[in-house]
Amino acid sequence: MSYGILFSGQGAQKAGMGLDFLSDPLFKDTIEKASSASHQDLVAIFKDENGELNKTINVQPALVAFEVGIFRMLKRDTNLNIGGMAGLSLGEYSAMYASGALDLVNCLSLVSDRARYMQEDADQVENGMAAILKPKLDEIEALIQDLRKQNKRVYIANYNSLKQVVIAGEKNDVELAAKQIKDQELAHKIVMLKVNGAFHTPLFDGAKAKMTKRLTNVKFKENEIPVISNTTALPFSNNWREIMAKQLAVPTHFDACVQYLIEHEQVDQILELGPGKVLSSFAKQIDRHLKCSHIGSYAEYQAFIEEKHGIKG
Incomplete structure (x- = not known):
């Protein structure tokens, strides 16, 4: 049994996400560190009391922090055999952290800047x-x-x-x-x-140029788990800087990422982390034999732990 971990992208966010996890000390620690790194109150963004989740600049750090928090809990509580990972667009940053390519603070700082660059481009034209x-x-x-x-x-x-x-x-x-x-x-x-921008098109060439400059001095480690790029449909291989800038303005190929995980990493189980189940449904469309699970709430986390590993959450 080999898991492919899928990380949801922008669009999956929903009001109240993450709040039920805050009783877990490790998840709470993740959100506190992510809030500091992004210079934003991510708990307030989770609550969405003033429409914060309608803006790219808020959604991106909040969603990555949410997914990273769940992944850290899984590492603490399970010993999953992970064959590889993929994220849809923004979800690649969650995979970047989870694979060991970048630490939490630097990952969230990078995501926060990416969100700001993309918000600036999104505000230029009606998308x-x-x-x-x-x-x-x-x-x-x-x-x-x-x-x-x-x-x-x-x-x-x-x-x-x-x-x-x-x-x-x-x-x-x-x-x-x-x-x-x-x-x-x-x-x-x-x-x-309903979107805040025409993502993955040349309308984001400005953000791409800013991201290219921002990535220049980021020091990536060799990832411990394969992450399949939306841009190349191949595993990242010491090319995070190049690909993560280019990613902003070219199409995503999530279907090819899942196909790669199945054919080259022998993945036969899918676990999607994030508020929605969209990526799991895409995976099923690609290969109906895949067994898919999803964690987007604390109740779903507990159910996964109990069902798969006989551990009480």
């Missing part, structure tokens, strides 16, 4: 994203290319599974692309997403 369900991918890629030739700023941002891709860009251009996809019957369904 849009749309999930395309059961897409006719070749035809959609051709349609997007045609729109780009017409100087429309719309792109495929996420290749999540064979049953879902996400398009992103300027809001009006995304809406135009979505209408054409619908009119030409190139997908089963289109869902406009």
Whole structure:
């Protein structure tokens, strides 16, 4: 039995996440250190009493700290055989810490700056994203290319599974692309997403440039567990600086990451850490034989510990 650990990305956040874990001393310690490193009150962001989770600058450090806190608890309470890891976009920073590539304080400081750079770009233009369900991918890629030739700023941002891709860009251009996809019957369904930015498109070239500079002096260790990059669909290998800057403005390939974990790391169990279950559903679409678990609440954590390891949480 070999686990693939999946870390949720931005969009999975929800009000109240993490609050039920604060009774655990190790989780509380994680959030306190992460708050200090990010110069933000992450407990207040978890509460979301004033819409804090609507902003990228708040979501990113809060979500990574939440996932890292759960992972630290798992390391304390279990001896999981982890074959490899993947995160969706922001989730790669949780994997960065969990794999041993960067310590908690430096990871959260880096995430906080990334969030600030991305918020600055997101505020420059009205953004849009749309999930395309059961897409006719070749035809959609051709349609997007045609729109780009017409100087429309719309792109495929996420290749999540064979049953879902996400398009992103300027809001009006995304809406135009979505209408054409619908009119030409190139997908089963289109869902406009509530987002704070058209992530993983050239609209974030500014953030990419800032991140390139920010990463220059970050000292990464060799990760102890393989982490599969959304950008290359290959394990990170002493190339965190290059890939984590590039990641901001190019598509994610989460489907290929899961496929790599199955084929090359012999993963047969999936454990998703984060508030949602989206990545588990993508994994199931990629290989229906995968056994999937999820931890997004303290009750789910206790259930996982008890069911898998016979330990009372």
